[in-house]
Structures are given as C-alpha cells and as structure tokens.
Amino acid sequence: MKLSKMLFKSLRETPSDIELESHKIMIKSSLIHQAGSGIYSYLPLAWKSLRKIEQIIREEIDNVGGQELRMPVIQPKSLWDKSGRSISMGQELFNLNDRRQKPFVLAPTHEELLTSIVKEMIYSYKSLPQLIYQMQTKLRDEPRPRGGLLRVREFIMKDAYSFDLNKDGLDESYENLSNAYMNIYNRCGLEVIKIEADSGAIGGKDSHEFVAISDAGEDKIVICNNCNYSANSEKASFSKKQYTIDSNLENQEFPTPGIKTIASLCKFAKVESYQTIKAMFYNSKDELICAVIRGDYEINELKLARAIGDPNIKPASNELLKKHDIPAGSASPLGKSIKVIADDSLLKANNYIAGANKEGYHIKNVNIGEDFTASIIEDISQIPDNAQCSKCNKDLSFKKAIEVGHIFKLGTIYSEKFDANYLDINGKSKTIEMGCYGIGTGRLLAAVIEQNHDKNGPIFPKSISPYDLIISPIKYENKIIKEYSDKIYDLLKSNKFDIVLDDRKESPGVKFSDADLLGFPIRLIISEKLIEQNMIEIKLRNSEESIKIENKKLIDYLKK
RNA sequence: CGGGGUGUGGCGCAGUUGGCUAGCGCACCAGUAUGGGGUACUGGGGGUCAUCGGUUCGAGUCCGGUCACCCCGACCA
Structure with missing residues (x-):
C-alpha cells in the first residue's frame, strides 16, 4: 500500500471537544x-x-x-x-x-x-x-x-x-x-x-465481566490485593462489621423533634450510625416496598432490584407514602403491613434506633425478627470506600x-x-x-x-496492527532512493508482509511523526547514506532506539 | 431526562459599541529552495458565519425558537 493513496490524513490538531486519549488518537490517525x-x-x-x-x-x-x-x-x-x-x-x-x-x-x-x-x-x-x-x-x-x-x-x-x-x-x-x-x-x-x-436487564444467575483497568473506563471495580477477589462495585460484597451486644432490650419510644436524617439522629441521641436503622421506600409494580439497612451503610438499588426480582423499581412517591401513612424522617417498617427487604447488616448488631412512624418520634431497642420481620434478608448494600474483603477481611481497593x-x-x-x-x-x-x-x-x-499508546500515537501489538510495518524513505523523489525503496517494498510484499510505503514528498519529520501516529510495530528507514552502505535502518514503535542492518539480512531479521 | 458548554472553510481559532469584498494558523493545490523528528518562502482554491424567524437603512455580531455535538449526572449487557 502506498501511503499517498491510503484513506489516511493525519490531523495536527484534534477537535477540541475530544477528551479521551484513545478517541483523540483514533481521530488524529483517521481510524x-x-x-x-x-x-x-x-x-x-x-x-x-x-x-x-x-x-x-x-x-x-x-x-x-x-x-x-x-x-x-x-x-x-x-x-x-x-x-x-x-x-x-x-x-x-x-x-x-x-x-x-x-x-x-x-x-x-x-x-x-x-x-x-x-x-x-x-x-x-x-x-x-x-x-x-x-x-x-x-x-x-x-x-x-x-x-x-x-x-x-x-x-x-x-x-x-x-x-x-x-x-x-x-x-x-x-x-x-x-x-x-x-x-x-x-x-x-x-x-x-x-x-x-451483575447480570442486569439480561437476567440470569452467574455473570462475569472482563475488564481492562483504565482511567478511561466507566466501570468501578473492587479488587482485593490479598486474595484476588474482584467484582464490579455494583455487585461487590464486603465484610460487614459486627457490633452485637449482650441481649435484646425492651422498646422505648422517645421524642426526636425535627430529626430527619441518620446523621442528625446520631448527634441528637448520642449514638453511632451503626446503632440506627435506615429505611428507604420504593415502588415496585405500584406496591410499596420498604428496604432497611443499618445506618452506617447505604442501599445499593441494583442489588435491591435483584433481591426483589424487579429491575424497574423506583423511589416511592409522596402520594404512595401518604397512602400508607408513613412520615418521612421518622419512617420504619414498624407496625406496617408492607413488604420489607432487609440488608444482612441488620443481623450484625442489635437494639437499634428506628423511626416510630409518628412524626417527631423514634424508638429505641428495635430488633429485626422481634419488632418487625423482613421477607428477604440479604446483601443490598452499597460498598463503602473503606470496605474489607468478604473473603479474607483485608482492605479492598477501587479501580476504574x-x-x-x-x-x-x-x-x-x-x-x-x-x-x-x-x-x-x-x-x-x-x-x-x-x-x-x-x-x-x-x-x-x-x-x-x-492501554498501548504514547504522546505520538498508538503502539499496536503485532497481532492486531493494521499493517506489519511502514517504509519511510527520506527523499523518495530521488530516483535512486525511489528505485531502492520500491525494491525493498516488492521484496517484503513477495515475502507476505503487509506493508505501507510512505511515497509522499514530505520532510523526514512529517514522515516520522506520521509513522508514529500510524502505530505499526516496525518502521524501516531508507536514506541516501544507508543505501551507499547497503544498510537499512529498523526502528521499533515501542522503543526509542533503532538499529542498522545489512539489507541482505532484512528478511531474515523480520521473520524472527 | 436534569445541569453545564460549544456551533464562523477539513482542523484549531480571531472577529471591538451592529458598518465596506468575513480574517489568521494548520491542512489542500502550484512553484523554488531544503532533506534524519511536523523546514522556509512565493502564489492560489475553498466559507448560504448550525438552522429558522424577528429587530434594523444595515446582523457573524442584538432578540426569540429549533437542531446538532461535547462534558457531568440520571440511565445502561
């Protein structure tokens, strides 16, 4: 392939609204x-x-x-x-x-x-x-x-x-x-x-993703550096802390005027967030669902949707809450005949403070199984930033x-x-x-x-590079150089190499930059001096150095 | 769908309080010199200023609608 005839035009400046490196490179090199x-x-x-x-x-x-x-x-x-x-x-x-x-x-x-x-x-x-x-x-x-x-x-x-x-x-x-x-x-x-x-809308049981670690990625994944546990953060499990004390105590209602959030409740009642129950309400097929979780964790709606078996859950509307007489800020499943999904964290502590379902009141010493029951108890929690591995209990790290x-x-x-x-x-x-x-x-x-690029362009692995190599003759217009370059080109072609010859009348700088931008693994350089010495220069895309070899040995060298 | 941003030759941009044939750099074409990391110079070609409507003697510039594209979020095999 002659470069002058290729549908290729290198851009010196990329469109200003492009952010990602791979995208820039693909536009710049006309991929x-x-x-x-x-x-x-x-x-x-x-x-x-x-x-x-x-x-x-x-x-x-x-x-x-x-x-x-x-x-x-x-x-x-x-x-x-x-x-x-x-x-x-x-x-x-x-x-x-x-x-x-x-x-x-x-x-x-x-x-x-x-x-x-x-x-x-x-x-x-x-x-x-x-x-x-x-x-x-x-x-x-x-x-x-x-x-x-x-x-x-x-x-x-x-x-x-x-x-x-x-x-x-x-x-x-x-x-x-x-x-x-x-x-x-x-x-x-x-x-x-x-x-x-997570298998998402497609449904099904086991599911694995294959991911390439990259800041350009959209997935947030969790990795345990100790035991190699790894998962999409949407689905990842983690080790939940155990805080259970002695025995379960008697319920006790107390006033909490103006207290609407877990944070303010903790401050007001002088407790830690793991001593509270957070209740969230959802609409699944027009039925009110109550999801409860320990106050120190957040609900993961994807896991919740999976637990319920309805991918289309949405937050409950105010009308739906009113219909069931549930006051925001003091809400809980207590005394309500609605479907309850509980995160398993609630099993790892006891004597919680929960909403009293009465505006401005909460109840102490609430326990799952005694004061309310959940039809499903499983992991529906969002993985926190400082989580530990559910398998080996070591710190987990996050990557994109x-x-x-x-x-x-x-x-x-x-x-x-x-x-x-x-x-x-x-x-x-x-x-x-x-x-x-x-x-x-x-x-x-x-x-x-x-994953494979530098400031000059892509660095294609040999296996998927568009071409095997590019020949960059300096001063191709010169008759001797042209004849020599064409000979090498034909030789390589007859040896089944897939090659591009830069036959354009361009300065060396332009040719070298474009060769980098094309990203093929190998570049051959031909110049007047090299011809006089019967040599040819080989530069690999993934290295800075180049070597000179005798032109007779070229094919053998390239084949290895 | 919510928030933010941008639309002027292929790309990057400039265009004053509305005022002459709408500019510059790159790229492209022709030429001269140069020839190992985007070389220099000369001469050219290419634009209904996203679009529709309005204001005005006059709109790239002011006003309104529409569209497209980008980013963040929501969403998402």
Whole structure:
C-alpha cells in the first residue's frame, strides 16, 4: 500500500471537544470518522485491525466448538414482546415500522431470535450441546454515548450463545468460553481481569465481566490485593462489621423533634450510625416496598432490584407514602403491613434506633425478627470506600475499568419463554440451559489503544496492527532512493508482509511523526547514506532506539 | 431526562459599541529552495458565519425558537 493513496490524513490538531486519549488518537490517525453522536465509520485502518481482532476471536471460539452464523439486525418486534424485553429494555430499543405499519426493532442483541431458531431445530438430547456465535452490528439507543468507540449506539459485537442439556453442561460451556476469552485478550495484547458482575436487564444467575483497568473506563471495580477477589462495585460484597451486644432490650419510644436524617439522629441521641436503622421506600409494580439497612451503610438499588426480582423499581412517591401513612424522617417498617427487604447488616448488631412512624418520634431497642420481620434478608448494600474483603477481611481497593467482555449464565429464562425444549434419553421433555457471551470489538480496539499508546500515537501489538510495518524513505523523489525503496517494498510484499510505503514528498519529520501516529510495530528507514552502505535502518514503535542492518539480512531479521 | 458548554472553510481559532469584498494558523493545490523528528518562502482554491424567524437603512455580531455535538449526572449487557 502506498501511503499517498491510503484513506489516511493525519490531523495536527484534534477537535477540541475530544477528551479521551484513545478517541483523540483514533481521530488524529483517521481510524474512525464520526457520523453522529455514538455513530462511527470504521475507516480502512481501523477496519483492518478490527478484522484481525475478529479473526482471533473466531479462532478461539471455534476452538471450543463454536459455529458461526449471521442473524438479521432488523427483527419483528413480536419476538421482543414475547421475551418481555420490548418493555424492559425500554428506550434503548430502536423501533421502526415498515410500510404496512408493522413494528420492528433494530436488534441490540440476539437471544430472542437465536432461541427461537434453536427451538425449531433442536428436538433431541443427541443434538446438544450447541455453541453458536456471530459477529454482527448491534444497535442500542444509549442515553449517553461517550468516549469515541467506548460507548456507542451502533457497534459490532461478537455474541455467542451456548445451549446445554443441564446445569453441569452450562457450567462447562461457561468455563470453556471464559478460558477462550482470556486467550483472546492475551492475543490482542490487552491486559484484562475477570470479575464478578451483575447480570442486569439480561437476567440470569452467574455473570462475569472482563475488564481492562483504565482511567478511561466507566466501570468501578473492587479488587482485593490479598486474595484476588474482584467484582464490579455494583455487585461487590464486603465484610460487614459486627457490633452485637449482650441481649435484646425492651422498646422505648422517645421524642426526636425535627430529626430527619441518620446523621442528625446520631448527634441528637448520642449514638453511632451503626446503632440506627435506615429505611428507604420504593415502588415496585405500584406496591410499596420498604428496604432497611443499618445506618452506617447505604442501599445499593441494583442489588435491591435483584433481591426483589424487579429491575424497574423506583423511589416511592409522596402520594404512595401518604397512602400508607408513613412520615418521612421518622419512617420504619414498624407496625406496617408492607413488604420489607432487609440488608444482612441488620443481623450484625442489635437494639437499634428506628423511626416510630409518628412524626417527631423514634424508638429505641428495635430488633429485626422481634419488632418487625423482613421477607428477604440479604446483601443490598452499597460498598463503602473503606470496605474489607468478604473473603479474607483485608482492605479492598477501587479501580476504574473498561468492560471489554461480559458472560452470563442465562439458565432457562429465554428457553422457557420460547419453548426451547428437547427430549432426553427417557423421552421426557426438558428445558435447554443457556449461556450468552459478548465482546464488543470496537470497544476492545479502543481499550487496546487506551492501554498501548504514547504522546505520538498508538503502539499496536503485532497481532492486531493494521499493517506489519511502514517504509519511510527520506527523499523518495530521488530516483535512486525511489528505485531502492520500491525494491525493498516488492521484496517484503513477495515475502507476505503487509506493508505501507510512505511515497509522499514530505520532510523526514512529517514522515516520522506520521509513522508514529500510524502505530505499526516496525518502521524501516531508507536514506541516501544507508543505501551507499547497503544498510537499512529498523526502528521499533515501542522503543526509542533503532538499529542498522545489512539489507541482505532484512528478511531474515523480520521473520524472527 | 436534569445541569453545564460549544456551533464562523477539513482542523484549531480571531472577529471591538451592529458598518465596506468575513480574517489568521494548520491542512489542500502550484512553484523554488531544503532533506534524519511536523523546514522556509512565493502564489492560489475553498466559507448560504448550525438552522429558522424577528429587530434594523444595515446582523457573524442584538432578540426569540429549533437542531446538532461535547462534558457531568440520571440511565445502561
């Protein structure tokens, strides 16, 4: 490839509204072009790199038995009505109608369609397990696209789906994919850690995220440096302090005029926050829910939503509270016949102060199980900044990270909705166990650049670099230099190297800067002096030094 | 959806209290010299000033609406 003919234009100044390094680099080196908010073209350079990433993914997924197919982006909305996600995914779904006003969606993912395909094609245990995947464009009307390719509305994702006989089979498929994922990231030159994650709107049980540590990331993750426990902070558990004393005491109501917050209550009653109960009220399907937690912790609404089994909970309105006669500031579950979800921290202390459900009054020595009961008691707390590991009790640390892969054990939630069943060896109908596994390829590329760059541009790992190397001849217009450079170019091409020749009439400075901005691992420099000595200069992108070798030895050198 | 910001050639910017053919740098084209880290000089091409409406003799500039993009938050496989 001759650089003069490449769809490439290096920008000296980047658009002023760009913040992230990877985004800047991708714009400056013409990897991508923005068409709208969160909508990008992959220009030839990025596309070459993405195809290499796709090929690595393909090889690794095939290696664990994957079969590639391709499903449509545009799908009848009825599929999504069937799974319930036309509602649960809400605004994120791109909707449109055809000319007959029949509703369609632009697919944000493909569980629905593939499950319905499998339902039609799989009848027997003999056909299972299956691992199906594709590389396909996904569309999601994100509320806020950001950071170049990091969060976009149209993107390419490798999505794989496993179909197994039972839970053991699912566990095995999940493990296989998890291993394949680590291989993929290694081969792409990306440092990634696997963490426990929340499965969110997609549903399901176990879920892990693969994240690249980076300040550009949107995820906050928790890591234990001692025992390697790691999780998304949305889901992370931690060790809750134990404060239980002697025995439970008798209730005692006392006036607390104007006291509305835990902080003011502690000050007023001269107690620590762990001696109080915080009550929060939510609306789940128009039912009032009371979530209670020890005063020294905060409620994590994601965990709460999971505990209740309703992803769409929202804070209770004042009207709803009034209807149940609950006074804000002095509220608690005491004496109320409403559904109560308690954080397990409440079990680790006793004789709490809680609201009396009477304006301006609280009650001392409240105990869970005695004075009120909760229908669910589990961890619904937000992890605090100074938390300790739930496994080894050592301090946890927080990092920002880019989510570059997410895997889920779906179980039977989709197979049940789509009647994806099979007959087992005894002729009994069973439901297929499913898993799903996603990697966004554009985001992966952005993460690689985020982790591998310097002030001059990207430093592509060899495996996903758009080209193997660039030849930068100084004074290419000179006939001797041109002939020599062209000869090297042809030689390398015939040896199957994928190369770019900088044939432009530019000064050395411009050529070198652009070579750095292109980020290929190797740069060959050709100049008049070097030709006289039958030498050629090799500069690696990831090092400052360059070496000179005899031109005869070039191919051997590059091949090693 | 809430808060903040920005829209003037491809990119970065200037444009006074409204006043002449709307400027500058980079990039682009032609040329001369130069040739190891964005070289110098000369001459060119390219803009309905986001858009719609209003005020005015006159609007890039003042007023109002709309749109787009960016950032923070909410939200979110």
